[in-house]
Amino acid sequence: MIPTIEWKNGRVFMIDQRKLPFDEVYIEHSGYKDVADSIKKMVIRGAPAIGVAAAMGVALGISRMEDDEKKPGTIFNEIVRVLGETRPTAVNLFWALEEMKKVFNIFQKDIRILKQKILEKALEIKNNDEKTNRDIGRVGEVVLNNGDTILTHCNAGSLATAGYGTALGVIRSAKSSGKNISVVAGETRPFLQGARLTVWEMQKENIPVTLITDNMAGYLMSKGSVDLVLVGADRIALNGDAANKIGTYSIAVLSKFHNIPFYVAAPLSTIDIGSASGNDIPIEERDGNEVRNFHGAQITPSNTKVYNPTFDTTPFELITGIITEKGIIRTDPEKKIKNMLKKNILTNFRNKKNSIDEIIK
Amino acid sequence: MIPTIEWKNGRVFMIDQRKLPFDEVYIEHSGYKDVADSIKKMVIRGAPAIGVAAAMGVALGISRMEDDEKKPGTIFNEIVRVLGETRPTAVNLFWALEEMKKVFNIFQKDIRILKQKILEKALEIKNNDEKTNRDIGRVGEVVLNNGDTILTHCNAGSLATAGYGTALGVIRSAKSSGKNISVVAGETRPFLQGARLTVWEMQKENIPVTLITDNMAGYLMSKGSVDLVLVGADRIALNGDAANKIGTYSIAVLSKFHNIPFYVAAPLSTIDIGSASGNDIPIEERDGNEVRNFHGAQITPSNTKVYNPTFDTTPFELITGIITEKGIIRTDPEKKIKNMLKKNILTNFRNKKNSIDEIIK
Numbered sequence A, B: 001m002i003p004t005i006e007w008k009n010g011r012v013f014m015i016d017q018r019k020l021p022f023d024e025v026y027i028e029h030s031g032y033k034d035v036a037d038s039i040k041k042m043v044i045r046g047a048p049a050i051g052v053a054a055a056m057g058v059a060l061g062i063s064r065m066e067d068d069e070k071k072p073g074t075i076f077n078e079i080v081r082v083l084g085e086t087r088p089t090a091v092n093l094f095w096a097l098e099e100m101k102k103v104f105n106i107f108q109k110d111i112r113i114l115k116q117k118i119l120e121k122a123l124e125i126k127n128n129d130e131k132t133n134r135d136i137g138r139v140g141e142v143v144l145n146n147g148d149t150i151l152t153h154c155n156a157g158s159l160a161t162a163g164y165g166t167a168l169g170v171i172r173s174a175k176s177s178g179k180n181i182s183v184v185a186g187e188t189r190p191f192l193q194g195a196r197l198t199v200w201e202m203q204k205e206n207i208p209v210t211l212i213t214d215n216m217a218g219y220l221m222s223k224g225s226v227d228l229v230l231v232g233a234d235r236i237a238l239n240g241d242a243a244n245k246i247g248t249y250s251i252a253v254l255s256k257f258h259n260i261p262f263y264v265a266a267p268l269s270t271i272d273i274g275s276a277s278g279n280d281i282p283i284e285e286r287d288g289n290e291v292r293n294f295h296g297a298q299i300t301p302s303n304t305k306v307y308n309p310t311f312d313t314t315p316f317e318l319i320t321g322i323i324t325e326k327g328i329i330r331t332d333p334e335k336k337i338k339n340m341l342k343k344n345i346l347t348n349f350r351n352k353k354n355s356i357d358e359i360i361k
Helices: A032-040 A047-063 A072-084 A092-107 A111-143 A167-176 A193-204 A214-222 A248-257 A333-340 A352-360 B032-040 B047-063 B072-084 B092-107 B111-143 B167-176 B193-204 B214-222 B248-257 B333-340 B352-360
Strands: A005-008 A011-015 A026-029 A149-152 A182-186 A209-212 A228-231 A235-237 A242-245 A262-265 A311-314 A321-324 A327-329 B005-008 B011-015 B026-029 B149-152 B182-186 B209-212 B228-231 B235-237 B242-245 B262-265 B311-314 B321-324 B327-329
Touching (some): A005 A047, A011 A032, A011 A047, A026 A032, A032 A047, A032 A072, A047 A092, A072 A092, A092 A111, A111 A167, A111 A262, A111 A321, A149 A214, A167 A262, A182 A193, A182 A214, A214 A248, A214 B214, A214 B248, A228 A248, A242 A248, A311 B214, A327 A333, B005 B111, B011 B032, B011 B047, B026 B032, B032 B072, B047 B072, B047 B111, B111 B167, B111 B262, B111 B327, B149 B214, B167 B193, B167 B228, B167 B262, B182 B193, B182 B214, B193 B209, B209 B214, B214 B248, B228 B248, B242 B248, B248 B262, B248 B311
Parallel strands (some): A149 A228, A228 A262, A262 A321, B149 B182, B182 B209, B228 B262, B262 B321
Antiparallel strands (some): A005 A011, A011 A026, A235 A242, A242 A311, A321 A327, B005 B011, B235 B242, B242 B311, B321 B327
């Protein structure tokens, strides 16, 4: 498996996901600002992967601190602020920064030990993410039947995480159990994560995959060509509403209309108990040129007014089940979420601004 | 208004819609095979425009006939075969060929008169199309309210017809009546008729237009940002089911879910009484490279398996009304269609193959 992100020789390496599938190029990061820039520009994307990148960004920033630094807290807060302001929707980013904060609070007295502990925590978050994904896969693969054709959207795969993937992890796990699974990948405009990343991941593992444009999903469902829908999530509210890549909500409505099961696969770190419902989840809007252009090819005049929301929110009523590492939530999301969450992974961030303030304070 | 297609000096000129909005280039056609090629390659597209192009293609083919040709029927049938095999879904193509056939049958005895009459008929089809669109606009604009935001898909505009447009004609007509209308255009992958053609047409007339990717439609509806959906059609069955650009069906399901009116605007020549329901309408599948490439840029490995249906069919239950030049069909489609259709524009083509055989025989 090609690594999404790695710590090597005091630097952070990320595969440049904007260049996939044609070029497998790694970008080297020597400071936390570079990491923040790569998150913002989507060199790395996918909620769990963004969480890992943020943790490694903190480790990188702290590793550059003088051992006799008098105000480590000021520097730490600045690192958190810069990393926290990269992308607003994926809650794993704020969760990871919060985890780093706990370590900082304990070890800030001795900078040399702090550096070591902070790095250990970042690597732990990375390693745990892959383990968690394998658990999600084991929990979730029971919903897939031999011979199923699964529609997925965007890339909730190895590249969206530290490895293995959430939605694609469930598919990998079903395949390991000997089930024949075919995948239909929506191309996922504007950034084309489906066409570029999901297709590439599935091809590498010889899982049959067919690419469609996003607007073909309903037609395929009407023809009986989709058995089940499986997507990831960027933030899940306490009531089970799930924010994910723009287009997910449309697919959920189409699934309901056609009586096709619609599953969301995500780690518990994607759940934000501070968001009571989907209405509390901030939806990022990105530069309109993502819609106006692609790979240097302009498709509409540069003065064309565009709208570019990056995510949408699917209400829990449209979700058949949320697959987590601790089980599948099919009913009573609030109760089940509270039962599943351990104290140490509780997240509570109403929005980006609040989140950062809360971590810094 | 920039002409979509014109007859000039014994030749047919079409604006190359593949190059819009950046280059306004006309392609000159001196033979019917060139016209067929341009229909196939989507130099010209849109059901009514394809009908006009087919009629002009026949006129071009007949104009090249020797005045003492002994077997004009053989040549005519070959012209009809070549033009009829270009695209299978838009019924206006077969309707126009049938219209030309009637003229041929009457005047085939005198080739010089035949040439003149055939050309007159082709020009009549073109001129009537624009007149019909203005009627559709007048009939349909009553469903639009001042201040409405209209979601449209693909391009059912001036470029899809001899002029004025069907769905966009209704919008033009509402604007002429003094209503403020804003348009949201889905980009319409894979061929991007929305991003390239609808945006261009609306900008030329100062009608406010916002471009979205196709997968954003549901999100916009959930936010209350769409008042009404208005699309064209490529073939309408006797029971009111309507085939249109891929993605239309998904939008219709989303409209139903959000209680948003969903209208189809099309001339009666788009109705095929030989198709009892949408199941009888043949759905064209085009080259997979339209999906693998994004406006010239490759987005997925060239061996990626893709699915590329060009149209889908929306059942009448999801359609609020079909706007024709003779009125709006909201209920009892079969009865109303039969009442509206005059004998001379009855079309009856179950599918492409049958259609051509029927015209040739």
